[in-house]
Amino acid sequence: xxxxxxxETIVRDLRRLVSGATILRTAVLRPDLIAGDVHDFEERTSAxxxxxxxxxxxxxxxxxxxxxxIINLGMTGRVLxxxxxxxxxxxxxxxxxxxxxxxxxxxxxxxxxxxxLLSDTEWEARSERLGVEPLSADFTAEHLYRxxxxxRMAIKPWMMDQKxxxxxxxxxxxxxxxxxxxxxxxxxxxITRREAAAIxxxxxxxxxxxIDFRGTTLADYRDASGxxxxxxxxxxxxxxxxxxxxxxxxxxxxxVQAGRSTFFCPKCQK
DNA sequence: AACGCGCCCTGTCCGC
DNA sequence: TGCGGACAGGGCGCGT
Numbered sequence: 626x627x628x629x630x631x632x633e634t635i636v637r638d639l640r641r642l643v644s645g646a647t648i649l650r651t652a653v654l655r656p657d658l659i660a661g662d663v664h665d666f667e668e669r670t671s672a673x674x675x676x677x678x679x680x681x682x683x684x685x686x687x688x689x690x691x692x693x694x695i696i697n698l699g700m701t702g703r704v705l706x707x708x709x710x711x712x713x714x715x716x717x718x719x720x721x722x723x724x725x726x727x728x729x730x731x732x733x734x735x736x737x738x739x740x741x742l743l744s745d746t747e748w749e750a751r752s753e754r755l756g757v758e759p760l761s762a763d764f765t766a767e768h769l770y771r772x773x774x775x776x777r778m779a780i781k782p783w784m785m786d787q788k789x790x791x792x793x794x795x796x797x798x799x800x801x802x803x804x805x806x807x808x809x810x811x812x813x814x815x816i817t818r819r820e821a822a823a824i825x826x827x828x829x830x831x832x833x834x835x836i837d838f839r840g841t842t843l844a845d846y847r848d849a850s851g852x853x854x855x856x857x858x859x860x861x862x863x864x865x866x867x868x869x870x871x872x873x874x875x876x877x878x879x880x881v882q883a884g885r886s887t888f889f890c891p892k893c894q895k
Numbered sequence: 896a897a898c899g900c901g902c903c904c905t906g907t908c909c910g911c
Numbered sequence: 912t913g914c915g916g917a918c919a920g921g922g923c924g925c926g927t
Contacts, residue, residue, distance in 0.1 A: 628920055657903090683921075699921055701905080716905085735904045737921060778898070787922080794920050843920065844907085863920095883899070886918085 627683060627698045629759070629792030630835035631846050631854060635704055636680040638849035639687075639729075642706045647674050647724040648689070655718040658733060660741040669742055670694060670721065682755050682791035686748070693748040699737025701845045705730045734845070756789040759828050764790065770821035773813040780816060780824070781809035782883040793828060796841055796863045799888045801827040803862045808894045809880075809887045834859070862888040 627635070651670040656663045673689040680686065685704065687694040696704060705714065709726040719731040719740060731740060743751065757764045772789050773780070784790060784798045793801065802809050804827035807820050816824070840846060840854030843864065847853060861871050866879040870890035880887050 631920070697921080699903095700919065702921095733904095734906070735919090737903065739922090776897075782898095785921090796920055841920070846920065884901085885921095 627702070627840070627846055628794035628797050629680075629683060629832050630797070630838075630856065631840035632683050632685060632698065632792075633680050633836050634840045634854065635698075635849050636678055636685055639685070639704065639706070640678045642849060643675050643723065643727075643729055644678060645675065646727075648672070648721045648729070649724050650722045652720045652722070653718070654720065655733075655736060658718045658731065658736055658738060658740055660739050666740070666742050681752050682758075682787055683794070691745050693743050693745060695739075695741040695743060695748065695751075696731065697739045697741075699733065699735065699739070701735045702731065702733040702738030703845075703847050703851075704849055705732060705847070705851055706849050755787055756791045759790050759792055759832060764825070764829075766818075766822040766825040769825050770816070770818055773816045773821060776813040778813050779810050779882055780807060780813050781887050782885070783813040784824075784828075785883075785885075790828070792832065795885050796843075796860070797828070797831055797835065799863050800831045800861060802894060803827075803889060804831060806893050806895075809882065809889050862890065864888065 648670055649672065651667045653659055653663050653667055659666045669692060670689065675687060675689065677688040683697060685696040707728045707730060714732045716732050716734045717730060718733050721729040723729060757768065776783055781798050781802060784793050801824060805823035807824060835841060835856045838854060838856035838859065839848060841856040842853035843857065862877050865877045865888060867876050870877055870893060873890065873892050875890060875892045877888055878891050
């Protein structure tokens with residue numbers, strides 16, 4: 626479900642809503658959502674203050690003293706902050722009771738998401754294994770170009786591998802390649818310097834715009850208040866098989882790469 | 896080492 | 912209206 630813009634939107638919401646709040650007590654309702662020991666997770670997240678909230682790749686990182694609560698939303702995960710008295714949603718996975726009687730809830734229909742509690746050093750080690758943040762200064766066209774040299778993989782699935790560049794998933798990979806006018810089927814190592822620069826710019830552009838619109842909701846995504854994102858109508862190719870290309874009018878095509886749907890304009894993206 | 900594939904799980908939609 | 916199959920914003924572990 627959620628790619629960088631959706632996770633970033635939730636992180637900003639949570640920062641506004643629950644920074645400085647205290648988790649009184651944690652209740653895990655679906656143990657398979659927790660990586661590691663469930664009892665330990667409940668204990669170590671109870672009676673803790675939320676010191677800060679950050680995003681790394683598609684993970685929400687909640688700082689509780691020296692510990693880090695890492696939330697990965699998988700496909701259908703949601704983090705919702707509820708006022709006292711609001712009815713709890715179905716498919717509730719974890720309930721964090723806050724000291725002011727609000728609740729921070731983790732809900733997940735498909736349960737592909739994971740909540741992990743790590744020490745700061747454990748988290749740092751894990752974070753180091755992830756790729757570059759696409760909206761950071763470390764992400765340059767040259768950096769992208771050099772990374773592509775190593776791989777025969779098609780550029781679209783290549784872009785979605787979180788070991789290289791993080792945060793780009795199935796929607797924004799298709800959207801960025803459309804904007805860059807590069808075929809999703811082109812092998813990464815055949816990407817030219819010029820194309821790498823176009824992909825770099827397109828990734829930054831589309832992610833930034835999507836954050837401005839509070840993410841893309843196809844079906845499941847919601848922000849921390851339960852509201853959908855506004856970027857869906859601005860998708861140029863994703864989920865638009867057969868519709869006219871916004872640039873040239875020829876029909877958008879859908880293909881499958883690495884088991885995931887790819888949408889592109891065969892005329893604009895050579 | 897790199898890469899493709901199957902799998903985790905539930906809900907929804909489409910064709911028959 | 913019912914039923915089977917395909918598919919859905921992700922990521923991990925396996926085998927080659």
